[in-house]
Amino acid sequence: MAAAEDALGDALLAALESWPRAGVPDNPDAWLLAAARRQLIDAARHAKVEAGAAPGLELIVAQARGNAVIDPTFPDERLKLLFVCAHSAIDEAARTPLMLQTVLGLDATRIASAFLVSPTTMSQRLVRVKARIREAGIRFEVPDARELPARVEAVLEAIYAAYGSGWEDVAGADPRRRGLAEEAIWLGRLVARLLPGEPEALGLLALMLHCEARRPARRDSSGGYVPLSRQNVALWSRPLVEEAEEVLAAASRAGQPGRFQLEAAIQSAHARRMATGRTDWEAIALLYEGLLLCAPTIGARVGHAAALAEVRGTEAGLGALDAIPNESIATYQPYWALKAHLLKRLGRDAEAAQAFERAIGLSEDRAVREFLVAAAQAPSSWRASAPRSVTGSSQA
């Protein structure tokens, strides 16, 4: 077994090294296993020469030779690969890129664009990570039960980061990020299938499906930004919403709520507008409170403030925003966008103008920028819900 493991580890390293140069084989996992077999056969030859092969190893080699037709799925190998990519010894910022490169076979240039890093820097990071895998002797395996929860979380985080990067590209117009959301969902499905006992894996999948369902409604016919509260629910993808609901229901049967399940539940509450025509802000505020207990990110805090503004009034929402530490908001666009809208709602126009200005300056997306410019100029009786960047992005 150890020999098989080493061989797979070597194959992973070979993949890490040759894929960026040679491009990805049509079926990466089959290639990976084939490479592992090649190395196993080589190793077996060595072993034979040196000390005579162990019977078990002989058997594996024989099987590898006999198995000319390769099953195209090999899910277990991919799962192990995901765990290697999200290992705690690997820099957090490098985990998602590594996953995209090794599991999905994206090239370094495309990954660099998706994460807004120079291609040279990204290549160097990936090279360093590979060296790190070797030095740290990270094992190519599914962690044991004791380690599993923490390791699963890291895998899910990395997949979510990939989705977040794809989510920003609403229209799929940005070639540097095209299809990244779909790739992330594919990974999410894979993990959910391979780890049926992990409700958080299902939670992440449900979350991504809910966000994806709204893609057609996020821009109007002329490319203008449409905030969630004004989206035409008829444009939401019903099949995706239904699938998300099923997945989330399956997750909740485990009775172990977690960060991704809560985030999915928040999106599920928004999705109910399809049936009821209204948004249950009370439920959403409550879910955010739960989310803040297990994952007090700045995105969750801003989302909570937005929900509070609907449930307990604009001032309460503003109060929640003001309680967020200053150092974390300097470049956080959703904070300023929400603050601007709430101030405007209260008729505090001068302060609102300042906050709008800040939000506009921090917007990367042209449609969002134009939306905010229009909102800033609108009369103060104009009531709009904040353009929450709805989860899906790493901010939420």
Next chain:
Amino acid sequence: MKYTILIYENEADFATRSDEKRKDAYWGAYRAYTQALTQAGVMIGGAGLQPPGRATTIRLRDGKRQVQDGPFAEAKEQLGGYYVIDVPDLDRALDWAARCPAASTGTIEVRPNLPN
């Protein structure tokens, strides 16, 4: 670490600057961007430039002056302005460059400054 954000705009961008309907959005976006840079504490300086048609180029060759109207090179996108920012690394500089209004229409070039 200081970086210069060079803003290359196309002809349509330059035209927007004086288009009655769209100039407010154009200048508003840059005002907001400049304010965001300033309030985040990364702004060192910068300038907006008049369109390339207002440029004059000069070369000295064999002791002779060659003066021409127009920009250094004919290209679809021309330098429209620049910012100098102080951020910890290239990643942060690219974050800011992506927020520059011209990123969605023209091209933004980010260069590390030489040390003083």
